[in-house]
Structures are given as C-alpha cells and as structure tokens.
Amino acid sequence: MRLKLFGNGLISALALAASIGIAEAKTDIIVAMQLEPPHLDPTSAAAGAIDSVLYSNVFEGLTRFGPDGSVNPGLAKSWTISEDGKTYTFNLHDGVKFHDGTDMTAEDVKFSLDRARGDDSANAQKALFAGIESVEVIDPVTVKVTLSEANSNFLFNMAWGDAVIVAPETIADIKTNPVGTGAFKFSDWVQGDKIDLEKNPDYWGTPAQLDNVTFKFISDPTAAFAAVMAEDVNAFVGFPAPENLPQFEADPRFQVLVGSTEGETILAMNNKLEPFDNIKVREAVAHAIDRQAIIDGAMFGYGTPIGTHFAPHNPDYVDLTGLSQYDPERSKALLAEAGFPDGFETTLKLPPPSYARRGGEIIASQLRAVGIETEITNLEWAQWLEQVFRGKDYGLTIVSHTEPMDIGIYARPDYYFQYDNPAFQELFAAITSENDPEKRSELLKQAEEMIAKDYVNAYLFQLAFPTVADARIKGLWKNQPTQATDLTAVVWED
Amino acid sequence: MKIFLHNRSMLPGLVLTLIFTGAAIVSLVWVPYDTTVLNIAERMKSPSLQHPFGTDQFGRDILSMIMVGARTSIAVALVAVGIGMLAGVPLGLAAAARKGSLLDEVIMRMNDLVFAFPSLLIAVMITAVFGASALNAIIAIGIFNIPVFARLTRGAALTLWSREYIMAARVAGKGPARISVEHILPNVTNLLIVQGTIQFSLGILAEAGLSYVGLGAQPPTASWGRMLADSQTMISLAPHLALFPGLAILLTVLGLNLMGDGLRDVLDPKLRRSRS
Numbered sequence: 178m179r180l181k182l183f184g185n186g187l188i189s190a191l192a193l194a195a196s197i198g199i200a201e202a203k204t205d206i207i208v209a210m211q212l213e214p215p216h217l218d219p220t221s222a223a224a225g226a227i228d229s230v231l232y233s234n235v236f237e238g239l240t241r242f243g244p245d246g247s248v249n250p251g252l253a254k255s256w257t258i259s260e261d262g263k264t265y266t267f268n269l270h271d272g273v274k275f276h277d278g279t280d281m282t283a284e285d286v287k288f289s290l291d292r293a294r295g296d297d298s299a300n301a302q303k304a305l306f307a308g309i310e311s312v313e314v315i316d317p318v319t320v321k322v323t324l325s326e327a328n329s330n331f332l333f334n335m336a337w338g339d340a341v342i343v344a345p346e347t348i349a350d351i352k353t354n355p356v357g358t359g360a361f362k363f364s365d366w367v368q369g370d371k372i373d374l375e376k377n378p379d380y381w382g383t384p385a386q387l388d389n390v391t392f393k394f395i396s397d398p399t400a401a402f403a404a405v406m407a408e409d410v411n412a413f414v415g416f417p418a419p420e421n422l423p424q425f426e427a428d429p430r431f432q433v434l435v436g437s438t439e440g441e442t443i444l445a446m447n448n449k450l451e452p453f454d455n456i457k458v459r460e461a462v463a464h465a466i467d468r469q470a471i472i473d474g475a476m477f478g479y480g481t482p483i484g485t486h487f488a489p490h491n492p493d494y495v496d497l498t499g500l501s502q503y504d505p506e507r508s509k510a511l512l513a514e515a516g517f518p519d520g521f522e523t524t525l526k527l528p529p530p531s532y533a534r535r536g537g538e539i540i541a542s543q544l545r546a547v548g549i550e551t552e553i554t555n556l557e558w559a560q561w562l563e564q565v566f567r568g569k570d571y572g573l574t575i576v577s578h579t580e581p582m583d584i585g586i587y588a589r590p591d592y593y594f595q596y597d598n599p600a601f602q603e604l605f606a607a608i609t610s611e612n613d614p615e616k617r618s619e620l621l622k623q624a625e626e627m628i629a630k631d632y633v634n635a636y637l638f639q640l641a642f643p644t645v646a647d648a649r650i651k652g653l654w655k656n657q658p659t660q661a662t663d664l665t666a667v668v669w670e671d
Numbered sequence: 672m673k674i675f676l677h678n679r680s681m682l683p684g685l686v687l688t689l690i691f692t693g694a695a696i697v698s699l700v701w702v703p704y705d706t707t708v709l710n711i712a713e714r715m716k717s718p719s720l721q722h723p724f725g726t727d728q729f730g731r732d733i734l735s736m737i738m739v740g741a742r743t744s745i746a747v748a749l750v751a752v753g754i755g756m757l758a759g760v761p762l763g764l765a766a767a768a769r770k771g772s773l774l775d776e777v778i779m780r781m782n783d784l785v786f787a788f789p790s791l792l793i794a795v796m797i798t799a800v801f802g803a804s805a806l807n808a809i810i811a812i813g814i815f816n817i818p819v820f821a822r823l824t825r826g827a828a829l830t831l832w833s834r835e836y837i838m839a840a841r842v843a844g845k846g847p848a849r850i851s852v853e854h855i856l857p858n859v860t861n862l863l864i865v866q867g868t869i870q871f872s873l874g875i876l877a878e879a880g881l882s883y884v885g886l887g888a889q890p891p892t893a894s895w896g897r898m899l900a901d902s903q904t905m906i907s908l909a910p911h912l913a914l915f916p917g918l919a920i921l922l923t924v925l926g927l928n929l930m931g932d933g934l935r936d937v938l939d940p941k942l943r944r945s946r947s
Contacts, residue, residue, distance in 0.1 A: 418904040470711040
C-alpha cells in the first residue's frame with residue numbers, strides 16, 4: 178500500500194515537472210553588467226551605464242540606432258527634409274503613450290529638445306542640439322525642427338541616448354523614476370545591486386518578448402566569472418575578464434559574442450597641466466607606449482590598435498598609428514628636448530574597468546622605462562567622475578570613450594583633457610555644416626590627423642565588446658554602435 | 672639552545688620564518704628579475720628553470736614577486752606590531768601600577784572600545800578615508816594591536832605587583848614608574864615576545880586581506896594579497912599564479928604560529944617542567 182502511494186506521488190510529480198517543461202519558454206532574463214548608473218536620466222549625464230540600461234528599453238528618441246549602427250525610425254515614423262537641408266519635419270507615431278498613461282505628442286518632443294538645448298541644460302552632449310534654431314509643433318503628431326545650418330548628422334544625433342523624448346509631467350523625478358515610451362517600463366532599483374524593468378503592455382510598436390528584465394551590477398571580474406559560471410545571470414554584457422572567454426567558448430551552455438564598439442580607449446593627458454601642456458612631452462608619452470603589449474596584457478588580445486580618436490570600422494577612419502609608434506629611445510630624446518632629461522613624476526588615476534586597471538599597470542611600467550614615474554590611484558567611478566572628469570585633477574588617466582562619432586569632444590576646450598585648439602574647433606564646425614558626404618569625409622580625416630599630430634592623448638585601442646550569454650538566448654546585440662543593451666527583440670529559444 | 676631545537680614546533684616554525692625573512696632581506700639587494708618591469712611576451716609561463724615559480728599575467732617573475740611581497744608583508748606586520756607594543760605596553764604598565772584608579776579605568780575602557788569594533792572593518796574605513804596605501808594599512812593594523820598588548824601587559828603585571836620583591840622595592844623607596852620599568856617589564860618580556868609573534872602572523876594575514884580587496888600596498892609594489900586577487904580570474908588558465916602567493920601566506924603564518932607556540936613552551940618554565 179505504501180509502495181503504491183509512493184508510486185502515485187512519483188508519477189504526479191513527474192507529470193508536474195513535464196507540464197512545467199512544456200509550458201511556454203522563459204520570459205524573464207537577468208542581464209549583468211559591470212557598471213551601475215549613477216542615476217536614471219540619460220539626458221543629463223555622461224555616464225554610459227545609464228544608456229546601457231535604459232536606451233531603447235525604456236526611453237526612445239525620434240530616431241534610433243539599429244544593432245549595426247544604422248539610424249532607423251523611432252518615435253518618428255517618417256520625416257521630410259527641406260531642399261536646403263535646414264528644416265526637418267517629423268511625423269510621429271500615433272497613439273504613443275508614456276508609461277504613466279499620458280500621450281506622447283509633438284509637445285513632448287518640443288519640450289525634450291528645448292530642454293536639452295536650453296541654457297541651463299545639463300545635457301552631457303549639448304553639441305548634438307547646438308544647431309537647432311527652433312522647434313515648432315504643427316499638430317499633435319507633426320513637429321518641425323529648423324536648423325541654423327544644414328547638418329548632415331542631424332538624424333544620427335537624434336538617435337543618441339541623450340536625445341530621447343521625455344515628458345514634462347515626470348521630468349522632476351526622472352533620476353529615480355524614469356518614465357519613457359519604450360517596450361519596457363521601469364519598476365524597481367535596488368542601489369548597488371539591480372534594476373528591474375517589466376514589460377510595457379501598452380507599447381505602441383512590436384511588443385517585447387520578455388515579461389521581466391533584471392539588470393544586475395557586478396563590478397568585480399572574479400565575481401562576474403563566478404556569476405556566469407553558476408548561471409546566476411543569463412547574460413553578461415561587456416564581460417570584464419577577457420582571459421575567461423576561451424573557457425566560455427568551450428562550454429556548450431554558453432555563447433560568446435565578441436563585437437566591436439565605439440569605445441576608443443585612450444590614455445588621456447591633462448593638456449593644461451604641466452608638463453603635459455608641452456606637445457613634446459605628450460609626443461614622448463605617445464612613443465613610450467607599446468599598444469600591442471597593452472592589448473595582449475590587459476585584454477588578452479581582444480582589441481584593435483588605434484592612432485587617433487576614431488573607430489576603425491568607420492569608413493572614414495585613417496590609420497595613424499604610425500605617428501605614435503612604440504619607440505622608447507625617441508621618447509627619451511623628446512623628453513630631453515622638452516627639458517625633462519630625467520623624466521618627471523605624475524599621477525595616473527584609474528577607473529574600475531579591467532582595461533584601465535590592468536592597462537594602467539602596463540602603461541606605468543612602459544612610462545617608467547623612459548623615466549616618467551607615475552603614482553597609480555585606483556578610483557571608483559563616482560570618484561573618477563568627480564576628480565578627473567569634472568575636477569580635472571589628474572595627470573594621466575585611462576578611459577574608453579564609448580559614444581559614437583565623438584571626435585567633437587576635442588572641439589570642447591573645457592572637456593576633461595582640456596584640449597584648446599581654435600583650428601580644430603573651426604574644422605569641427607566645418608564638418609558639422611558640411612552636407613556633401615565626400616567633402617565631409619575629407620574633413621573628418623583632417624580632424625583625425627590634427628588630434629593625432631597634436632598628440633592630445635595617447636590613443637591605445639578600440640575596445641572589444643564581449644558578451645557571454647546562455648546559449649538559448651537569441652536577439653542580443655553583438656556590436657555596440659552606441660552604449661545600449663537593447664532587449665526589445667531578445668527571446669529564449671529551446 | 673638545546674631546548675630550543677628539541678621543541679617539536681620550534682624548529683619547523685623557525686625554519687619557515689627564517690626562509691621568508693631571508694627572502695625579504697635578500698630582496699632588498701637582489702631579486703632574480705625586476706618586478707616593476709613587465710614583459711608581456713613572457714606572460715603566464717609555467718614554472719621552469721629561468722622562472723622557478725613561473726611568470727604572472729604581465730610576465731613578471733613570480734619568485735621575485737614573492738620575495739618583494741615578503742618584504743611588503745613583513746615590513747607592514749613588523750611596524751604594526753611595533754606600534755602595538757610601543758603604545759600598548761606602557762599603557763598596560765601604567766594601568767597595572769595604578770590599579771583601580773581613574774587612569775586604569777580610562778585605559779581599559781578605551782581598550783574595550785577598540786576591541787568592540789571588527790578590526791578589518793575599521794581598517795577598511797581608515798583606508799577608505801585616507802586613501803589606500805601600505806602606510807595606512809600599517810596604521811590600521813597597528814591600532815588594533817594596541818589593546819592586545821595593553822591587556823596582556825596589565826594582566827601579567829598585576830600578578831607581579833603582589834610579589835614580595837616588588838614589596839621590597841617599594842620599601843626601598845622606588846616609585847611605581849621605576850618599579851614598572853626595572854622589575855615588571857623584564858618579567859613580562861617573555862609573554863610579550865610570544866604574543867608579538869602571534870600578532871606578527873595576524874598582521875601578515877591582515878595585510879594580505881587588505882591588499883586582496885585593493886586597500887593595501889598599491890601597484891607597482893608587489894604584495895601577496897594583491898597577487899592573489901589579480902590571479903583569481905585566471906585560476907583555471909594558470910593555477911600557479913594563485914598557488915605561490917597563497918602558499919607563501921600560508922607557510923609564513925604557519926611558521927610564525929609554530930614559532931610562537933614553541934617560544935611559549937620554551938620561555939614559560941612552568942610549562943616546560945610539566946612536559947618533561
């Protein structure tokens with residue numbers, strides 16, 4: 178009797194297990210990344226981690242980036258451009274609602290663009306909006322943007338995470354409770370741990386396949402490795418320990434995607450601080466650095482050497498690595514010419530990513546070989562943004578600039594590396610207003626060359642973007658045309 | 672001397688301690704390879720004749736790193752113990768000499784206060800506020816050594832204060848300060864040496880722990896704890912990267928503890944008699 182009972186129990190348990198298996202595919206996902214956003218407003222901070230969580234998932238702009246970097250229609254379903262290239266008329270999708278239930282109309286577009294370009298705007302990429310002369314509401318689904326000059330980049334600019342459409346009603350709390358129009362809505366943020374998103378049932382476009390999304394923040398590479406191995410997370414975007422990738426590749430449970438990014442990794446020099454205000458010193462630093470050693474040593478071979486601040490996969494890229502070849506002897510000679518025959522001492526402040534921490538040790542050793550002593554300080558991101566990015570209190574630092582087409586930062590004299598060259602600022606203004614693709618390309622190449630010849634920074638390598646994910650997940654972005662973890666098309670497959 | 676070497680834990684403890692202090696001292700004048708020069712082409716090589724312990728992820732010789740790391744660890748632990756002794760012993764002597772007085776109360780309650788905090792947390796706090804460096808690690812570890820020595824000294828001194836020869840010294844007109852220095856201190860030295868050895872090994876562990884979380888000595892100074900932390904993600908690729916610093920910490924701490932044990936047996940006459 179007992180045996181029989183046990184048998185029945187077993188059968189029903191099996192049946193239950195089977196029915197769970199047959200039930201629909203998983204609809205929740207835990208995506209890990211290294212950096213936690215400082216707050217949740219993509220329109221008022223430079224921190225890429227904000228876009229990594231929210232771009233396209235929660236917030237959308239008039240246009241949006243596709244996985245290949247192309248600019249596609251977003252909230253605007255179509256647009257017309259006037260003959261002179263100065264007027265853009267956007268036709269918005271009908272019936273788009275913010276997550277709080279209010280309608281997204283042309284008024285919201287006007288509000289967002291005016292807010293971003295306003296005098297008191299805290300937007301980190303104000304240059305994107307600089308050419309806008311006026312934004313006019315024609316009717317609730319039509320908005321007309323007039324530029325002061327033709328700008329070939331305008332649609333591209335509007336796809337940035339900094340140009341997403343926000344609502345005036347919810348702007349006050351956007352840093353802790355972001356309300357957008359995307360396929361997911363924000364649900365919870367446990368600081369230091371995770372951000373939860375849930376499916377937006379009223380989404381205007383193709384609804385997301387996932388019901389619940391959790392972004393987990395794991396900054397420590399060892400913990401990252403353990404979390405993926407133990408399957409505590411379903412995917413890790415921007416996996417920080419490249420040395421572990423071969424191991425994941427060999428494991429059938431996982432898929433490894435190594436994509437390209439817009440991340441120019443540079444050894445930034447404080448151009449207004451002695452002795453880096455001397456171009457000879459900057460050139461000496463550039464020649465002291467062996468890029469391949471850094472790519473091999475810090476990134477285990479993942480990365481492409483660059484000689485200027487431009488992504489190598491871009492058709493307008495010029496290979497200028499020859500200008501700053503590894504040549505310690507030349508570096509020493511340059512230092513002597515600059516008045517530092519015995520070298521000098523400076524600070525090297527490193528943010529948390531492994532490219533910076535490991536790369537920093539390698540660079541310190543390479544600089545020591547030519548007589549430049551560096552005092553290494555490891556900083557957390559908040560400290561780095563405070564001391565280096567805003568405070569400009571540093572000599573050298575290593576960071577990856579992950580925004581697309583961001584050579585324009587060299588036209589901003591108050592940017593953290595403080596490169597102030599009127600010639601470059603003029604050149605960049607010319608690039609922005611140039612509509613002819615060929616001439617534009619020519620000017621871009623000039624710009625690349627100018628910053629390389631001025632040795633503004635030491636250009637190291639283009640950051641590779643490794644993603645480790647459960648082998649059953651489909652639809653993740655491989656490349657990073659902008660900082661984003663677009664989960665709107667992600668689905669579990671069996 | 673014979674007693675020293677016949678003691679079961681003394682000999683291995685002494686040998687291990689001598690090996691690591693020896694390595695640290697040698698590293699002051701000579702190491703097989705410069706640990707501040709990276710050689711990426713030679714990275715993660717397995718142990719070989721050129722590199723007996725192999726090379727790390729930056730192509731540095733691990734044997735040289737261990738030697739320099741021994742210097743870092745020993746220097747930090749030694750100075751930390753020194754701080755503890757220099758501050759703790761006088762406090763303990765003073766508290767014992769004025770037993771029951773306000774001074775005694777203040778000193779001992781302050782000790783209780785320091786004891787009440789988890790030491791590693793305070794160390795993390797100190798390095799977080801004043802920046803991570805070997806010096807701040809020394810201060811953090813040193814502060815927690817003070818009450819250990821103060822209590823030990825006071826406890827031992829109190830039993831001595833009731834002895835006849837102390838009474839004789841008082842009758843002879845010596846003041847408490849002089850008695851403490853001339854009669855009490857020499858008689859608690861044995862205890863202090865034993866405790867010092869134990870604290871020394873704890874100091875090495877604490878330094879390794881702080882470096883492991885990135886709050887100890889900063890690169891390029893080699894440190895066992897940081898070597899362990901850096902090699903963690905590579906443990907499946909090149910286990911020797913973690914193995915050697917791990918062994919170094921283990922063996923040094925083991926050696927010091929064995930030596931401390933042995934010293935206690937040798938220096939405490941009561942224990943010696945009861946064993947033989």
